[in-house]
Amino acid sequence: SCGEKKIYGGFELGHFDGSDYESGYDTSLLYRNTSELLGGDSGVIWVSKEENEEFGGYFYQYMSGAGGVGNTGIPTGEDGRIHESARDGKFYSFCAVTRSKDLNDWQLCGAADNGFGVKVSMDAWMTSAFWAPECIYDKTTNKYYLYFGAKARVNDGGIEGAEYVSNGWYGGVAVSESPAGPFVLATSENIYGDATAENPNGEILDEKNPTFMFEKYFDLASMTGNDTPHYNYYADPTPFRDENGDLYLYFNKQGGQNGFEVWGMKMKDPVTPDYTTLSLCIGGGTLNCVRALYKGDPSKNAPIYDGAEVNEEYPNDPAYPRWKSSSWNLTNVWADGTVNVEKFEDGTANPDFNGHVGIGSRGVREGAQVFTNKDKDGKTVYYMSTTLTGVQSADYNIHWATSHSPLGAAGDEFTFPKNRFFGMILGVDGANDFMSNLGHVQFLNVDNEWWIAHWEWPEPFGTRDIGRLYGLAKMVWIEDDRVNFPVPIANGPTLSLQALPSVYTGYTNVAGEATITVTNGDKSTIKYLNDGLVVTTNYYQSREFKSDKSTTITLTFDAPKRVRGILIHNSYNYDYAFSEIDGIRFRLSEAPDYMDASAKNCYIRKLGFDKAYYNADQAWIQPGAAAVATFDELKVEAIEIDLSINKLLGSGKQIRISDIEILGA
Template identity: 30%
Template sequence: MACWKNNFKKLSFLFLTILALILLTSCKKVEVELAYFKGITAEGLYNKNLFYRNDLEIKSADPHCIFVEHGEEKGWFYMYATSDLLGCEGIMAWKSKDLANWETVGVVFAPEDDSWSVANIWAPEVIYDEDDELYYMFYSATNNNTRAGYHNTKYLGLATSKSPAGPFIQWTGINSDGNTIKIGDPIFVLENIGLDHDLYKEGRGFIDASPFVDPLTKEKYLYFTQNRNVDKTNRIWGMRMKDWATPDYSTVKVLTEVNKATPEGGFTDVEEGIINEAPQMLYHEGYYYLTYSIDSASSKTYSVYQAVSDSPLGEFRKLTLEEGGLVLGAELGWDHASGSGHHGFVQAGDELWVVYHQHLDRNYGNTMERGLASDRVYWVKNENAFPVLYANGPTYSLQPKPKIANGYYNIASMAEINATNMLPTSKVEYLNDGLLQLHEFGIVKEFEFEKTSTITLKFSDYQKITALMIYNSYDYQKAFVRIEKIELSFKVNKTKGTAYIEKLAFDWDLYANVYEEFMRPGGAVIAEFNELLVNKISITIKAPEGIEVAAISDIIVLGK
């Protein structure tokens, strides 16, 4: 990090010295070459106060994240995950102020010796209940209490704590139905729906419990996954909860079937393998969005898709690729990301983020060794003007940190934007919509132009900015080589001028595979500099020699 800081300080000092001399000798408009840092060094060093990168430093899986709004830990993000470091015999937690740099909290849940949940403790999720002033942790584990009539399979458990840092203690007591839950009892027992119920099957197990509170009715729900111990496929179930310790067994329902658009409907346009798992629920503009993972957890294409309904228990319909059904996923041909599936959502100020795991082997996948990652998520309207979830990920490139971490955010959408030589089929708003096209299919598009384009962003007033990010195309055949020139119209006190950067090169070693001719989507040309008051940005870019049409995925202007 010292190398990055020293280089940037030298460049900044040089620029400011030149600028100061000009200002001392002139009150007219000036032109000065802008000293900048390109974002990341050859050694992988970068400004961690401004950017993050998914380096998968936390070796765990199945993450879930909350933002703490109460008590001593207020203002921290807490993340819980399947804890391979503990042999999956307990749950660890980490905390962060920025979703990028994490501190280890340690073991926050370990079952008592006589608990039913003795092994394979997976996929913890935590929710805070303001009425109880308690944190509730749901998890799944392998049962060992066969003496009580339970099967040797996966059950769902519940633990509570007064602090997000734990310790979480397995819930015991008398629930709302008057049933006594002891240390040897899981929280959900399938037999309670009735042995003659259509959904009952002896030995059927469950994983991936996910709590949800309906913002309209304040009713509680629990979503979970049918495991494959006595079944051939995983599928998503849901039910209403009378309270967090009492399932309403009369509402238990299957919400998804593998490879079917609805439980009773036609086939999906995506091959899902034998898995629908890791459910999450979000509410937005009158609809309930059920997100889930498909394909095997060890597969490179373990991905997140979405289904929608006007009710928290369905009927849910899976969205097609054309409708924007894919939320987050890697492609078979990529060498920078793999297995981006099991996930959780967290609100960071006014930004929505997804935390998820990726395979440590980014190239080949086919492993259960995983690390934790995060990226932004947006609500995007598809061609039917219907809002869907879209993640700017998975990424393995520098991305702006959350606004709540440093105060900087993307202000490009505030600008009036124009561009020359745009293709008739393209749109200029693709340049500052904040969205990265990562796949050939889907609802997000890039800005395309012929030969040379000059892009202008005009702000109604001077904005304080510190970095520009110009994202390259996902398509190798449309990718640009460099930015020819950037011009920033700035002012310092009463003096106005233009600061410029010339021939800003794209890092092909980091963000492309030139041997197999494919991009690693999400890579950008970056110019980072001392804060400037700017009201206009002009960017000139050329298509590479021999290429008629080139593309830009997005432009980010980091400002305050």
């Protein structure tokens, strides 16, 4: 009952107390976003030992040359040293490659040159602006393919063998047998084993030309105005392998009539696009659009270029070539007929108005990623994440749109949800004064644990782009009655202590496997104690456990768990946040080795909450922060957590808990 004195039997558990992280913490289990790695727009992959015995057991990160770490056209000589002049240079190197076992501590490992991972010959088509690379492993060829956008050298007709006609940004692919490189530009020789071999489109690949040249297939000479060709600005490529093995590639096209757009196409092999599938997936935001509709008549389907076959799945009406921006209608009307307007005709506010408008007049949609989950009917849902602004905006957040087709389909286009905050995976919030400009991320799913490698500005909410710093956030899936599919949401951004990936620590969050009871509290909110969601935005603050009285929370496991730590995430709201945990009791299935065999119970008294995570004068608390304890492994049957209504930071009359993590196995 309220005020009852708790009895703590057994032995007092020695532990790390997370109430003062500056005094040190267990780096084998925990991390903080300490903002020490400069970069930006990186692709990140996980390489297992099963995939690659020599290089496995690491995450690999491929850095954009635009992220503050890059080689701006400085050649390297035969001696491996940097040379000031191209006259005695042997190759150019690009893309800093780093690796990490835990997604937190990174080491330079690029095998091409001084930590860079890509070697480009002196007469290759590109020499600068190696941007936003992403890597994928192909089981069939046992090779790693690095997709990137880069600026082509000027081709005035004097470069022998060069067929490209623009001096803008093209799409390229580099290939390596190792995730650390050296990667080299894709050629027929290193892809097909023969310098004269043709790819499935009948092309011979060489270093003199970009891997993807849209002008070879489409009548770009007829392009006028803002309906610009894809080679004018190709950037942010992201490969996606579907569950059936099909490979897709998505990229940004700048300069279309709708600003920055996200396009996609199916691939015939890792270096060969099926141009007949080219589709506008997400249009620019100047029209407050929520989806892009193809204008063409499917009954008038014809080959998209001379020599191509008719594609029934992706119809091409000659009156509306599907590769043109102008052939797509950007609508602000959702599939159910609801119009995305700020006010209805009667003048009342539209609660679903989401403001899907990009920054300025260019309507930026960039840094796309695609991943999947299943809806309640068992159908695959394709999630396309993208920003709604450019990197100069503090609100460079990550949002999702969905479809049941990897490229969208008529009647099932990629569509943003009706509420912008509902559709935000990772972003800034009113309670966040410590991290901004988070976008262009990498989603990672390792052993069914999802992570987001993201970015931040060194000067939060600043006005100058002086580079970006690396950050990490866990992602979880939650249920919401408004949709029939799981909703992705980040447990971040954070600056506080958080649990490292289980693939590194060997311990995952097992709280979801526990049955939970409470002595006091709103029974309808118990489910939020172990749903995995750490509330870091105002939009989700209702998804917390609530109790008007002191309470004991008990987590009971069907079978004993090997436990090494606990994180009790505080309320998003300062008024309802605890100042400390009264105590934690562990019921053990067996005594630890260092205790007598009869020691089946242990406890922690007064687990503190770090004062660095809140400001009493401003009544502010850092979202996502937790009371933390780590210790030697215990075999645990149940855990009891005691909380007092008299130990709140603010003036609220209610205890609220965002989430409980139990690091176990």
